[in-house]
Amino acid sequence: MYSHGSESLIRQAREIQESELNKFYSRLIKLLQGKELGHETVDSLQRLQLCTYVGEMAAVDCESVWNLVFGRFPAELFNDHFLAHELLRFLRLNLESLQLRVPQYTHSFPNLLKLLAWDSPALVDDFVDLLPSLVTTGTAVELLHTLLDLPCLSATLVLQLRSVCLPIADPGGRGLLSLDAFRNPSFRGLFLFLLRTEAGSGDTIDRLSTLHELLAEAADWPRVVQCAQTVPVLLHIFFNTVITVADEKLLAHLILVMLERSSLLLNIPKYCREIHRVFSCHLLRLCKLHPSLVVDQSHELLEFAGATANVYSKEEIYTHVVWVLGEYLSVSCDSRCSVSLITSCFEALEAVLFEITSSAPAPGAVCAAPRVITTLMSALAKLASRSHDLIPR
Known part of the structure; x- marks a missing residue:
């Protein structure tokens, strides 16, 4: 030892x-x-x-x-x-x-992750070893949010140092908007939350979308991009660990976090796609281990699957949400699954399928991916087979 x-x-x-x-x-x-x-x-x-x-x-x-x-x-x-x-x-x-x-130790992860946010390539191996020890039932939700906010933390650390080194007024007029925001008292609370030294002050920031807008110009900073590349690796380790310590109540909460955060990420296109891919992988895994989670979170899953915009902006995770609804929304998986719940899911998915296939897309618009369409049709067929009233439809 x-x-x-x-x-x-x-x-x-x-x-x-x-x-x-x-x-x-x-x-x-x-x-x-x-x-x-x-x-x-x-x-x-x-x-x-x-x-x-x-x-x-x-x-x-x-x-x-x-x-x-x-x-x-x-x-x-x-x-x-x-x-x-x-x-x-x-x-x-x-x-x-x-x-x-x-x-x-376990409550210090917001502070320790500053080391990784600043120098991700050199320190990622250390955190691959350390991260499982930081995952507990008490820290899991906040730790997940913190990992997703890691690129924002990287940008904030850069701004913190620049705020000390650079004059408040740049004579050349080439100041960073994000640096002005960092110095603005109105937004100070957002950055101070990212710079907190210990866990326990909240899961994440209420005005997260505002923070992402303030840090939009940081999305192509090399240090931020490198940091974003390490997050999917750490998320896999996080989910592989959390299933060994969490009960179903905590896992249900994590599913809600995945659905919520799928649209609340710093706008780095490749980063967003990779996070959606990780979420999709572990959503399937969690639901396979605990099928009752689909009934527990049926309202939120249906709300996500019923939003047509998600077909185009979150294809990966949307496809997998539809699949778990079709696969596990069944009385054989959970006795609480009622006919009315199956019917409401069928109608929500049917409406989305009709909307994305009933008319040609506008010029320049993106068509729905064939995989999304086939997954919706498959889920509808599975749901219809569980209700006599739905079979004719």
Whole structure:
């Protein structure tokens, strides 16, 4: 469980008196609170494993140390590549111990993800290893939103640094609109939420669409684009982990998040398509594992499937929502599935199919994909077979 160097420190710790432990913590806290965090910080990280052990042996205040490590380090050192690497290395080496003994760890993900948002290519492997340990029943919903907001966080970190370095008034008139928004008190709350240091202040931002409009020009910034490329990878890991810890109530909530967030993403076309593909994959998986989820969330699923606009803007996820409705909206999957529910679903899907096939599209308009049409027809046939009143239709 411990690294070789930590085991040596722990052996020494058994012989340390409580007064010496207090001195050690005092020195460590003083170092972590220093105005400039240099490479001495790395040495303190290497000694931090001692904290998780000695805190059990003596009445020593570990909390203040961990608050600095998970609070100040990521917030102030997100753009220091060397120290970011050392912090993540420390977390990986001592992951099991941190999960057991340091409650701040799992709630620090909004802060820790700043490291990834700033330097995604270099740190994605670290977060592939760390992410499963951050997924709990208490953090899952907020963590999912945070992962989807990661490109916005990347852009906000860039703006935070530029706000310090650039003058408020650019004589050349070439200022960034997003930077003006970052400095505008009216929008300050949106950016402060992204820059929060710990979980628990809310799932996501109420005015998320407004934030995306403010950050529209950041959609092609290289750092933001690179960050967006890592999100689908992390989402697969998230969903693969959450099904091992979540109950059906939490999984139902996650389905609602997927439906809602499918239209609330930073407008990077390839990013949106990849997120829809990930959502589609795991929607099918969740419903296959727990078919009753389709009845639980039938209202929201029907509302999504009944919106014709989704046929064109969210083809991937729309197709899969229609498929799960046709496949699992059945009394054989859930005894709560009534004839009236099947009928209302049939009528909603029938109306969409009629609308997209009854007339030729306007010049320049996109036609509905053949896969969507065939999936709708297949779902209607399945639903009709479960009701005598629908068979003639």
